[in-house]
Amino acid sequence: MTEPARPPDPILLTVVTGFLGAGKTTLLNRLLRDPALADTVVIVNEFGEIGLDHLLIETVDEDMILLGAGCLCCTVRGDLIATLEDLLRKRDNGRIKPFRRVIIETTGLADPAPILHALIYHPYLVMRYRLQGVVTVVDAVNGAATLDAHPEALRQAAVADRIVLAKRDLAADGGDALAARLSGxxxxxxxxxxxxxxxxxxxxFFGLDGKSEDVRSWLGAEALHDHHHGHDHEHHHHDVNRHDATIRAFGLTSDAPVPRAAFEMFLDLLRSGxxxxxxxxxxxxALADEPDRPLVVHGVQHVIHTPVHLERWPDDDRRSRLVLIVRDLDPAFVTSLWDAFLGRPRPDAPDAAALTANPLAIPGG
Structure with missing residues (x-):
């Protein structure tokens, strides 16, 4: 008598979350250098009109999937489910090499509750995937203020199975006060x-033991949401570059290489103002003096990290590309400032020389 086929081992799934600029991509780059993660698929979700995170993750190949349709909230939760199902079909049909683990790196603005609900309760996904845990990255420099200002950051920390406290060397107290708050x-x-x-x-493995009642209620609210709305999300189509009434994502580009001095002044005025x-x-x-070695720039609020040069461009697009996520700041003004420093001012653009002489002239500065 032929024994029934043994079901395949579940594919381990990890969610890496954390607020904007916390250090998720840096952590993921380090993890992917570990030989133990050689058979790992990475799904990167981005918020904004220009996708960049997938270029800044070192292992970009057929195992990299970019979801660029906005936050991983109910608007694109269907896309996440479809992506995970498509991965299984490709794996089962031999169209991609076998993998044992999937890591989902969420956008920094993601509320994790809809993501976790989809991963825990979807009837097909739970047969093939096993949610191993949620890793939340918190920035030791800006983390306390972020927890105060953004409910998403609180939820990201509350649902975590492990918390990575990054940039402790830059925090005044080494991050001790924030660590105590996170433990509470x-x-x-x-x-x-x-x-x-x-x-x-x-x-x-992920579980609710030891987590607050808030976490249980958030997941319960998602179940209620699904009961009322199912998977038809026509009610929730919105601008993929707008997270809420105050937060916007937008991009700045330049086809021509950028003068180093102009770029440094632009960054300094934006940071200070x-x-x-x-x-x-x-x-x-692409700086004018080294156009073949792109400069990687990262900034969070008033902290602009020391830029580093890559030895080569990660793709065929050699344009300068910046993605900004701002709160209560007009993208049109920042775009005009960028154009002014690049020598392509519009009639409504600020004067770069005047702003350099008087940074307080920046609106809202």
Whole structure:
């Protein structure tokens, strides 16, 4: 008598979340260098009109999938489910190499509750995937203010199975006060440094034991939402570059290489005049003196991290591309400022020389 076919081992699934600029991509780059993660598929979700995160992750090949349709909320939850199902079909049909693990890196603005609900309760996904855990990255420099200002950041920390506290070397107290706050918010989650081994960080399985009642209620609210709305999300189509009434994502580009001095002055004026409103800045820039070695730029609020040069462009697009996520800041003004420093002013653009002489002339500065 032929024994029934043994069901395949579940594919382990990890969600890496954390607010804008916390250090998710840096952590993911390090984890993917571990040989133990060689058979891992990465799904990157981005918020904004220009996709960049997938270029800044080092292993970009057929195992990289970019969801660029906005936040991983109910608007694109169907896309996430479809992506995970499509991965299974390709794996089962031999169209991609076998993989044992999937890592989903969410946009920094993602509320994790809809994501987790989809992964825990979808009838087909739970047969093939096993949610191993949620890793939340928190920025030790800006983390306390972010928790105060953004409910998404609180939820990201509360649902975590492990918390990675990044940039402790830049925090005044080494991040100790923030670590204590995070422990109070989620006492079941160990708090690690960014160098924690992959095997330790990705071990275990997701569960609600030890998490707050808020986490249970958030997931319950998602179940109620699905009961009323099903998977038809026509009610929720919105601008993929707008997260809410105050937060916008937009891009700046330049086909021609950018003079180094002009770019440095642009960054300095933006940081000094609008630091608290600059939730995230990231990009690749072709400087006029080194156009073949793109400059990788990262910034969070008033902190612009030391840029580094790549040895080569990660794709065939050699334009300078910056993505900005701002709160209560007019993208048209920032675009005009960018154009002014690049020597392509419009009639309504500010005067770069005047702004350099008087930074307080920046609206809202």
């Amino acid at each position: 918010l989620n006492p079941a989650a160990p708090i690690d440094g960014p160098d924690v081994p992959a095997a330790d960080l990705l071990g275990g 609008h630091g608290p409103k600059l939730l995230r800045l990231k990009g690749l820039v």
